Amino acid sequence: MTMSLPADLWPDVKPDAARRLMYAAVESFAKVGFHGTTTRDIATAAGMSPAALYVHFSSKAALLFAISRDGHERTLEMVQRVAGTDGSPVDRVRLLVERFVEWHARRHVVARVVQYELEALPADEYTTVAALRRRIEQVVQSLIADGVKDGSFTVPDEKIAARAVLSLGIDVARWYSERARKTPKALGREYATLVLRMLGSSAQ
Amino acid sequence: MTMSLPADLWPDVKPDAARRLMYAAVESFAKVGFHGTTTRDIATAAGMSPAALYVHFSSKAALLFAISRDGHERTLEMVQRVAGTDGSPVDRVRLLVERFVEWHARRHVVARVVQYELEALPADEYTTVAALRRRIEQVVQSLIADGVKDGSFTVPDEKIAARAVLSLGIDVARWYSERARKTPKALGREYATLVLRMLGSSAQ
DNA sequence: TCCTTTCCTAAGCACACGCTTAGCGTGCGG
DNA sequence: CCGCACGCTAAGCGTGTGCTTAGGAAAGGA
Numbered sequence: 114m115t116m117s118l119p120a121d122l123w124p125d126v127k128p129d130a131a132r133r134l135m136y137a138a139v140e141s142f143a144k145v146g147f148h149g150t151t152t153r154d155i156a157t158a159a160g161m162s163p164a165a166l167y168v169h170f171s172s173k174a175a176l177l178f179a180i181s182r183d184g185h186e187r188t189l190e191m192v193q194r195v196a197g198t199d200g201s202p203v204d205r206v207r208l209l210v211e212r213f214v215e216w217h218a219r220r221h222v223v224a225r226v227v228q229y230e231l232e233a234l235p236a237d238e239y240t241t242v243a244a245l246r247r248r249i250e251q252v253v254q255s256l257i258a259d260g261v262k263d264g265s266f267t268v269p270d271e272k273i274a275a276r277a278v279l280s281l282g283i284d285v286a287r288w289y290s291e292r293a294r295k296t297p298k299a300l301g302r303e304y305a306t307l308v309l310r311m312l313g314s315s316a317q
Numbered sequence: 318m319t320m321s322l323p324a325d326l327w328p329d330v331k332p333d334a335a336r337r338l339m340y341a342a343v344e345s346f347a348k349v350g351f352h353g354t355t356t357r358d359i360a361t362a363a364g365m366s367p368a369a370l371y372v373h374f375s376s377k378a379a380l381l382f383a384i385s386r387d388g389h390e391r392t393l394e395m396v397q398r399v400a401g402t403d404g405s406p407v408d409r410v411r412l413l414v415e416r417f418v419e420w421h422a423r424r425h426v427v428a429r430v431v432q433y434e435l436e437a438l439p440a441d442e443y444t445t446v447a448a449l450r451r452r453i454e455q456v457v458q459s460l461i462a463d464g465v466k467d468g469s470f471t472v473p474d475e476k477i478a479a480r481a482v483l484s485l486g487i488d489v490a491r492w493y494s495e496r497a498r499k500t501p502k503a504l505g506r507e508y509a510t511l512v513l514r515m516l517g518s519s520a521q
Numbered sequence: 522t523c524c525t526t527t528c529c530t531a532a533g534c535a536c537a538c539g540c541t542t543a544g545c546g547t548g549c550g551g
Numbered sequence: 552c553c554g555c556a557c558g559c560t561a562a563g564c565g566t567g568t569g570c571t572t573a574g575g576a577a578a579g580g581a
Contacts, residue, residue, distance in 0.1 A: 130558075145436055149352035152539060162560050164541080169558090173539070229433065229491075232349055273499065273507050276492065277485055284484035287433075295477065303477050311515040334528075356569060366530050368571080373528090377569065 118222055123183065131169040133159040138176045143225040147177050147233035177230060178238040184220075184227035185245035191216060192252040202260030203314050209256055210278065210308045211301035217285040218297035224286035253279055260312065267313040278308055322426055327387065335373035337363040342380045347429040351381050351437035381434060382442040388424075388431035389449035395420060396456040406464030407518050413460055414482065414512045415505035421489040422501035428490035457483055464516065471517040482512055 118136060126132040137158035141150040152173050156163040170176045195209045217224045234242060254275040260266035268274040281304055295303070322340060330336040341362035345354040356377050360367040374380045399413045421428045438446060458479040464470035472478040485508055499507065 128558085146350050146352055148350055149437070151537080153537090163539080164561080165559055167540070233353070269507055269510060273504070274511065277508065277511055280488035280492070281481055281484055283491070284488045287487070288480065288484070300477070303473055304481065306473060307478065307481055307515045310517060311511045313514060332528085355567080357567090367569080368531080369529055371570070 119220065122223065126179075128169075130159070130161065130165065134161070134166055134169060134176065135180060139180050139223055139226055142177060142180070142230055143222045147173075147230050174233065174235050174238070177226070178234055178242075180223065180226055181230065181234060181242050182238075182245070184223050185242055185249070188213075188216065188227070189245055189249050189252075192249055196252050196256060201265065202256060202263055203265045203309065206256050206260060206266075206278075206312065206314075207305045207309060209253065210282070210305040211298075213279075213282040213301075214285055214304045215297040215301035217282050218289045218293070218295075218300050221286050221289040224283075228283050228286050250275065250279065257312065260314070265312075265314050274312060277311065281308065323424065326427065330383075332373075334363070334365065334369065338365070338370055338373055338380065339384060343384050343427055343430055346381060346384070346434055347426040351377075351434050378437065378439050378442070381430070382438055382446075384427065384430055385434065385438060385446050386442075386449070388427050389446055389453070392417075392420065392431070393449055393453050393456075396453055400456050400460060405469065406460060406467055407469045407513065410460050410464060410470075410482075410516065410518075411509045411513060413457065414486070414509040415502075417483075417486040417505075418489055418508045419501040419505035421486050422493045422497070422499075422504050425490050425493040428487075432487050432490050454479065454483065461516065464518070469516075469518050478516060481515065485512065 118140065122139075123132055123135055126135060134155060137155045138150065141154050141158065150173075152163045152166055155173075155176070156166055159165075166173070166176070170179065191212050192209060195205055195212055198205060198208065200208070217228075231239060231242060254271060257266060257268070257271055257275050257278070261268060261271060266274075285300070285304075289297075289300075293300070322344065326343075327336050327339055330339060338359060341359045342354065345358050345362065354377075356367045356370055359377075359380070360370055363369075370377070370380070374383065395416050396413060399409055399416055402409060402412060404412070421432075435443060435446060458475060461470060461472070461479050461482070462475055465472060465475060470478075489504070489508075493501075493504075497504070
């Protein structure tokens with residue numbers, strides 16, 4: 114694994130061969146995209162023959178969907194967990210940004226696939242994933258709206274502000290690498306400071 | 318042109334057939350990526366045969382490079398023009414963000430290729446483009462550093478702040494579409510407000 | 522008008538690609 | 552032990568891909 118993927122991805126995927134295929138696929142999808150990745154690339158990297166992929170997944174696109182759906186579900190769980198915490202809107206947005214940015218930095222290989230390889234999904238699968246994305250956005254928007262309502266935040270347009278907050282996290286997936294100067298956690302903290310300022314909070 | 322590309326791209330490209338190929342290519346590259354685009358896709362969309370592409374460009378990748386290099390050069394010119402204006406650091410960063418965001422919104426098809434299709438460039442071409450990217454980043458960093466120096470901005474880490482500013486603009490290329498509620502100009506203005514806040518400026 | 526250059530097209534080449542099929546080996550359960 | 556299910560592999564299929572080549576048409580210049 115040249116990109117040092119976390120060893121704890123997809124713990125429930127069985128058998129091990131299927132998981133190995135997902136590891137191989139996510140790496141290549143992140144590097145050269147879905148269309149730039151051949152089934153032979155994936156199989157070779159997983160130490161198998163190309164036909165083995167079809168024992169575990171119905172198609173190359175099914176592999177992509179498995180990765181994309183799981184990544185979106187993880188992200189949605191994360192933002193929902195933040196939304197379920199006690200605390201002021203400021204505390205919650207701070208925590209949200211820390212967690213969101215940290216996830217995209219630590220998981221930048223997966224995140225790159227999750228954020229940028231949507232077009233390659235077949236239509237039904239795309240619909241599933243798009244719904245998850247909308248829910249993530251809605252959680253972020255409602256956290257910001259809470260802050261506006263209680264006077265902690267002042268933004269000209271809540272939707273654009275939420276979009277900007279998401280953008281900062283999502284773009285981390287594009288640029289972050291192991292050679293980055295900041296750890297994912299440190300980056301998350303720093304970005305949270307920037308975001309709270311952006312939202313007009315005096316508590317930073 | 319299904320994605321309503323601006324009619325004024327690449328005015329110096331001659332003959333017209335070469336320009337038509339670039340229009341066809343940028344649209345498909347933006348939609349399905351370089352690897353997802355075949356020479357037949359490009360040629361058909363340009364009303365030619367696949368062999369015609371090779372009259373004007375030495376390879377499919379040469380087409381990508383032409384688009385990518387020009388997009389980066391346009392962006393660099395833009396940020397350098399802003400850096401060359403009179404005005405306070407706050408004014409210049411405001412203008413920078415307005416222009417950068419506006420460019421990525423208005424030109425989101427080209428920008429998508431410029432920002433996200435780097436990996437497909439051959440090594441030498443990538444080196445050329447990467448150098449342009451670094452120069453763009455340096456201009457942005459120096460504008461922010463000017464503001465820190467004169468006390469208009471306070472940021473924990475100038476590089477991360479510059480990265481965040483660039484991220485906001487770059488990610489516009491990913492999400493912006495003709496159905497967006499804001500015009501590129503309005504979006505640029507709003508993002509400028511958010512960025513100046515983020516940088517800790519009281520002048521917004 | 523003639524010649525040269527430019528701009529194409531149609532056809533084809535040498536591979537590559539996603540996927541299927543036949544067969545084999547291994548492990549498990551009765 | 553035997554039979555079955557599972558997990559593969561090797562080989563191959565049908566189609567697709569980037570690119571080349573031969574040839575023709577059109578445009579421009581002398």
